[in-house]
Amino acid sequence: xxxxxxxxxxxxxxxxxxxxxxxxxxxxxxxxxxxxxxxxxxxxxxxxxxxxxxxxxxxxxxxxxxxxxxxxxxxxxxxxxxxxxxxxxxxxxxxxxxxxxxxxxxxxxxxxxxxxxxxxxxxxxxxxxxxxxxxxxxxxxxxxxxxxxxxxxxxxxxxxxxxxxxxxxxxxxxxxxxxxxxxxxxxxxxxxxxxxxxxxxxxxxxxxxxxxxxxxxxxxxxxxxxxxxx
Amino acid sequence: xxxxxxxxxxxxxxxxxxxxxxxxxxxxxxxxxxxxxxxxxxxxxxxxxxxxxxxxxxxxxxxxxxxxxxxxxxxxxxxxxxxxxxxxxxxxxxxxxxxxxxxxxxxxxxxxxxx
Numbered sequence: 001x002x003x004x005x006x007x008x009x010x011x012x013x014x015x016x017x018x019x020x021x022x023x024x025x026x027x028x029x030x031x032x033x034x035x036x037x038x039x040x041x042x043x044x045x046x047x048x049x050x051x052x053x054x055x056x057x058x059x060x061x062x063x064x065x066x067x068x069x070x071x072x073x074x075x076x077x078x079x080x081x082x083x084x085x086x087x088x089x090x091x092x093x094x095x096x097x098x099x100x101x102x103x104x105x106x107x108x109x110x111x112x113x114x115x116x117x118x119x120x121x122x123x124x125x126x127x128x129x130x131x132x133x134x135x136x137x138x139x140x141x142x143x144x145x146x147x148x149x150x151x152x153x154x155x156x157x158x159x160x161x162x163x164x165x166x167x168x169x170x171x172x173x174x175x176x177x178x179x180x181x182x183x184x185x186x187x188x189x190x191x192x193x194x195x196x197x198x199x200x201x202x203x204x205x206x207x208x209x210x211x212x213x214x215x216x217x218x219x220x221x222x223x224x225x226x227x228x229x230x
Numbered sequence: 231x232x233x234x235x236x237x238x239x240x241x242x243x244x245x246x247x248x249x250x251x252x253x254x255x256x257x258x259x260x261x262x263x264x265x266x267x268x269x270x271x272x273x274x275x276x277x278x279x280x281x282x283x284x285x286x287x288x289x290x291x292x293x294x295x296x297x298x299x300x301x302x303x304x305x306x307x308x309x310x311x312x313x314x315x316x317x318x319x320x321x322x323x324x325x326x327x328x329x330x331x332x333x334x335x336x337x338x339x340x341x342x343x344x345x
Contacts, residue, residue, distance in 0.1 A: 026256060026279060029302045033257045055274025063280035071287060143284045
């Protein structure tokens with residue numbers, strides 16, 4: 001009987017595997033301890049009573065789902081800042097390499113390069129400021145006990161900020177790609193060439209990580225809503 | 231006592247129970263709440279666990295896993311320094327609030343002269 005209850009609870013929380021495993025272990029310990037403390041002596045009655053006192057598995061799962069969503073939103077906020085910082089490091093490392101190797105954009109492309117670099121700079125700083133804002137916003141919110149409308153609004157704001165930061169970062173990385181292509185035009189394959197390509201790959205991977213985090217929030221929000229509506 | 235009324239104060243109740251009991255697992259915390267409240271609080275026991283997780287995320291509690299005598303894995307919670315401070319603050323707010331309500335309902339509190 002207790003196993004059935006635990007399986008139902010675990011199933012309801014299966015969108016967050018580590019949480020569902022951890023909750024299962026914790027609740028299992030609780031229920032068996034309640035059974036051991038029961039004075040009726042009848043195992044079946046004791047298990048029924050322990051489960052009844054614990055409450056409906058779906059209600060408990062819904063409360064955990066809100067906490068899981070809040071935790072992942074916070075994580076996504078911190079990840080956004082780390083990802084933007086990583087892009088910055090990759091970008092600066094590439095520029096430092098160009099300076100050391102005395103590589104410059106060819107004369108005929110210098111005007112285009114200047115324009116793209118300006119785009120790049122504005123887009124990057126915008127992504128950093130908005131990403132930092134999103135992180136501070138989500139970390140400073142209290143974790144709610146329920147998925148109330150005010151919290152939904154907070155999440156929506158955070159989501160919009162994250163999307164804006166990601167969009168700006170995508171523009172910045174595309175601009176970096178264009179600048180790198182201009183820089184490497186006519187260059188022969190060398191260690192410096194590969195370094196530029198690797199640093200670009202790092203930037204693209206960083207954007208991918210951010211997109212995965214944002215997608216994770218939307219999936220989790222949908223799972224939380226599903227658990228709450230069940 | 232009504233569940234909705236309790237839910238608003240659940241965090242403070244859990245912090246107070248943990249402060250009184252010392253490091254404890256969920257079941258022991260619930261028993262402590264029952265014992266100290268004289269069984270007045272009638273919440274589903276499962277409600278305590280999400281509250282414990284939420285308080286841990288807020289940095290008011292910390293937890294560690296250990297193996298109980300039964301051989302089962304057990305999660306033990308401890309109040310952090312921040313949690314202790316939060317409890318002191320909430321106690322003060324509650325005291326003020328209950329005195330105000332007590333005065334209002336019982337009419338025992340002398341009215342202050344308008345300045």
